Amino acid sequence: MRCYRHPDRETGVSCSECGRGICPDCMRFAPVGIRCPEHSGEAQGARRVVQGVQKRSARNPGLVTKTLIGINVGIYLLQLAGGASMNANSGWIFEHFALFIERIDSSGAVVGLAEGEWYRLLTAAFLHYGPIHLAMNMLALWWIGRPLEDWLGPVRYLLLYLVAGIAGSAGALIASPDAVTVGASGAIFGILGAAIVLERQQTYVLGGSAITLLVVNLAFTFAVPGISIGGHLGGLAGGALAILALSQFGKRSAVYSRIDVVSLASIAAVGVLSVAVAYWKVRGYA
Ligand SMILES: [Zn+2]
Numbered sequence: 678m679r680c681y682r683h684p685d686r687e688t689g690v691s692c693s694e695c696g697r698g699i700c701p702d703c704m705r706f707a708p709v710g711i712r713c714p715e716h717s718g719e720a721q722g723a724r725r726v727v728q729g730v731q732k733r734s735a736r737n738p739g740l741v742t743k744t745l746i747g748i749n750v751g752i753y754l755l756q757l758a759g760g761a762s763m764n765a766n767s768g769w770i771f772e773h774f775a776l777f778i779e780r781i782d783s784s785g786a787v788v789g790l791a792e793g794e795w796y797r798l799l800t801a802a803f804l805h806y807g808p809i810h811l812a813m814n815m816l817a818l819w820w821i822g823r824p825l826e827d828w829l830g831p832v833r834y835l836l837l838y839l840v841a842g843i844a845g846s847a848g849a850l851i852a853s854p855d856a857v858t859v860g861a862s863g864a865i866f867g868i869l870g871a872a873i874v875l876e877r878q879q880t881y882v883l884g885g886s887a888i889t890l891l892v893v894n895l896a897f898t899f900a901v902p903g904i905s906i907g908g909h910l911g912g913l914a915g916g917a918l919a920i921l922a923l924s925q926f927g928k929r930s931a932v933y934s935r936i937d938v939v940s941l942a943s944i945a946a947v948g949v950l951s952v953a954v955a956y957w958k959v960r961g962y963a
């Protein structure tokens with residue numbers, strides 16, 4: 678057995694509350710036995726599990742998630758204000774920031790990734806096809822993004838979100854190179870992918886429900902026509918890979934280790950990899 682905060686340390690002791698392994702540095706001696714830091718206090722219920730990590734974002738809980746939701750909603754409203762229809766699949770913002778390899782825009786110019794507009798890999802994640810698409814993604818972001826932000830802290834969380842968005846774009850290009858893709862779903866599936874890896878590493882960011890949420894969301898992905906399967910799977914892989922890299926593939930804890938240049942670079946590397954995949958796909962397409 679290994680310490681869940683220090684995966685490189687063997688230990689014979691486990692928390693009497695949650696059963697996870699704890700090394701001598703992490704042991705807390707409670708009247709009811711030896712416990713992990715998260716289970717050493719008197720708090721009960723859901724508070725018990727999160728109190729150990731709340732300090733990371735205690736000053737502004739959920740700030741990054743709220744800001745991301747604000748940006749997504751704001752862009753949609755801007756599109757409406759700019760004269761786009763409810764579906765927001767036309768207009769200046771859509772033509773300039775949606776994901777596609779090559780199109781002719783309303784002014785007759787050739788635009789797209791093939792013209793060197795690589796920023797579309799990221800910006801498409803902030804556009805949506807109408808109020809339902811937007812509302813579903815923002816609800817999902819609020820439900821599963823906020824808890825992950827609490828655990829990872831704002832910096833690693835934001836980086837992971839952006840990287841997963843790019844990975845989702847790369848996935849969409851692979852699965853459907855002729856499509857026009859928009860939406861935060863890739864980034865949100867990235868959050869889910871991260872949560873699944875963290876739960877495998879005994880950090881229960883979504884209360885242990887990550888796999889169930891994935892099954893439900895994948896069922897939606899394959900059942901509803903018109904959903905970007907490649908975008909969802911790409912984001913999922915990107916988020917999972919980012920956490921694996923952050924934990925040095927299980928050698929250290931992705932949540933409890935220090936935030937340093939190496940940890941941020943390992944998340945960013947997944948973004949670089951995703952851009953490389955997209956580049957390869959676009960260049961092969963022309
Ligand atoms: Zn415990």
Ligand SMILES: [Zn+2]
Binds near residue numbers: 680682683686699
């Ligand atoms: Zn430890």
